[in-house]
Amino acid sequence: MQIHYGLDREFKIPNPVITTGSFDGVHIGHKTILNRLRKTAREADGESVLITFHPHPRKVLYPETAGRNLKLINSQSEKIKLLKTTKLDHLIIVEFTLEFSKMSSADFIRRILVSKLGARKIVVGFNHHFGHNREGDYEHLYELGKYFNFEVEEIPQQDIDNETVSSTKIRKALLAGNIQRANAYLDHHYIIKGTLGKGSSELQQKGFPTLCLPVEEDTKLVPPDGIYAIHVISGNKYYRGMVQIRRPGGDCPASSCDIDLALHLFEYNNKLEGKQATVYFHKQIRNDAIYTNGYDLMEELFEAREETEELIY
Numbered sequence: 001m002q003i004h005y006g007l008d009r010e011f012k013i014p015n016p017v018i019t020t021g022s023f024d025g026v027h028i029g030h031k032t033i034l035n036r037l038r039k040t041a042r043e044a045d046g047e048s049v050l051i052t053f054h055p056h057p058r059k060v061l062y063p064e065t066a067g068r069n070l071k072l073i074n075s076q077s078e079k080i081k082l083l084k085t086t087k088l089d090h091l092i093i094v095e096f097t098l099e100f101s102k103m104s105s106a107d108f109i110r111r112i113l114v115s116k117l118g119a120r121k122i123v124v125g126f127n128h129h130f131g132h133n134r135e136g137d138y139e140h141l142y143e144l145g146k147y148f149n150f151e152v153e154e155i156p157q158q159d160i161d162n163e164t165v166s167s168t169k170i171r172k173a174l175l176a177g178n179i180q181r182a183n184a185y186l187d188h189h190y191i192i193k194g195t196l197g198k199g200s201s202e203l204q205q206k207g208f209p210t211l212c213l214p215v216e217e218d219t220k221l222v223p224p225d226g227i228y229a230i231h232v233i234s235g236n237k238y239y240r241g242m243v244q245i246r247r248p249g250g251d252c253p254a255s256s257c258d259i260d261l262a263l264h265l266f267e268y269n270n271k272l273e274g275k276q277a278t279v280y281f282h283k284q285i286r287n288d289a290i291y292t293n294g295y296d297l298m299e300e301l302f303e304a305r306e307e308t309e310e311l312i313y
Contacts, residue, residue: 001083001084001087001088001089001090001091002089002090002091003080003091003093004090004091004092004093005093006092006093006094006095007092007094007112007116011116011117011118013046013047013049013089013090013117013118014045014046014047015041015044015045015046015047015120016041016046016047016048016049016090016117016118016119016120017037017040017041017044017046017047017048017049017119017120017121017122017123018037018049018050018051018113018117018119018121018122018123019033019034019037019049019050019051019122019123019124019125020050020051020052020124021050021052021125022052022053022056022057022167023050023052023079023083024056024072024073024074024079024167025073025074025167025170025185025186026074026079026082026083026086026186026188027073027165027166027167027170027185027186027187028165028185028186028187029125029155029157029165029166030125031086031187032155033123033124033125033155034048034050034083034086034088035086036123036153036155037049037050037088037123038086038087038088038089040121040123040153041089044120044121046120047089047090048088048089048090049088049089049090049091049092049117050083050088050090050091050092051092051094051112052079052091052092052093052094053093053094053095053096054076054093054094054095054096055096055219056070056072056096056219057096057101058070059219060096060097060098060101061098061101070219071171071219071220071221071222072217072219072220072221073167073170073171073174073186073190073221074191074220075193075216075217075219075220076093076217077193077216078191078192078193078220078278081191081193081278082188082191105140106140106144109141109144109148110144110148113150114148114150119148119150120150120151121150121151121152121153122141122145122150122151122152122153123152123153123154123155124138124141124152124153124154124155125154125155125157126154126155126156126157138152138154165185169185170182170185170186171221173185174190174221174223175221175223175224176224177223177224177226177284177287178284179223179228179281179282179283179284180282180283183281183282189280189281189282190223190280190281191278191279191280191281192213192215192220192222192261192278192279192281193216193276193277193278193279194213194214194215194216194276194277195213195214195216195274195275195276195277196211196212196213196234196263196272196273196274196275196276196277197211197212197213197214197273197274198211198212198273199211199212199262199263200212200262203262203264203301206298208264208298208301208302209264209268209270210244210262210263210264211262211263211265211270211272211273212260212261212262212263213243213260213261213263213277213279214260214261215259215260215261222245222259222261223245223281223284224245224287224288225245225246225247225287225288226244226245226284226285226286226287226288226290227242227243227244227245227284227285227286227290227300227301227304227308228242228243228245228281228282228283228284228285229242229281229282229283229284229285229308229311229313230242230243230263230279230280230281230282231279231280231282231313232263232265232277232278232279232280233277233278233280234272234275234276234277234278235275239265239266239267239269240265240266240267240308240309240313241263241264241265241266241308242263242264242285242304242305242308243261243262243263243264243279243281244261244262244264244301245259245261245262246262247259261279263279264301264305266305266309282311282313283311283313285304285307285308286300286304
């Protein structure tokens, strides 16, 4: 996958088949669009292209309302990592600004999709909107496609157990600690990516060594306080373990505060300090009640370890 930052360059992409959107989570609905994008590009002897935006448009357009507390399923580096697995040909990351947001849908199509990229076909998800005030939709695209000579295809909604998948529903599941439901919507494990650091010396002394994983972006959504079954991949090595999430003061809402994650790997390796790692979440083992109901934390940690080690994952 070739990654392009911005549109200030000359693109020479053969017969590009294009889609646009934030693609937060790279969930099962997004994957359906990207699979169709790749298939269509192959049939057209072309290449697949995703145009996405950073920061998230809501953060720019509604900084004091809808965007103020918006937390995203993926950091930018996590989204890139997940998109690479889809075998997408080109990822174009456009800086989303107030000036860019004022571009009309017709101008976006004419100036960027047609003139800049030479779109052969545009693939969009169900009820997709774009351009200034979200004025562009499938019907608008279809009419412009006849004028500018490109094809348009709309992909229907994706359902799991008759429930429509969306990034919003995934965020709600994660904020409730319902990792298994979120993973089903995503069609992969919820992840947190970052650089491993030195863990708690206090827990180390009590026979419970940990590694610290700071959250790399303040817009990253992190599940509520508790203990979770995880596996970690660093380099080419796989480690089973658990993670303890606890926010400063213990009373911050699930979608705020600076957070460090304490990873306890069943095959602890202090040589992992300073290494890049990806944490894959499987299941909540304990909720945040362990921090508020007077339980003995060390006893809870060791019991949670026993339960986690018994899981098959």
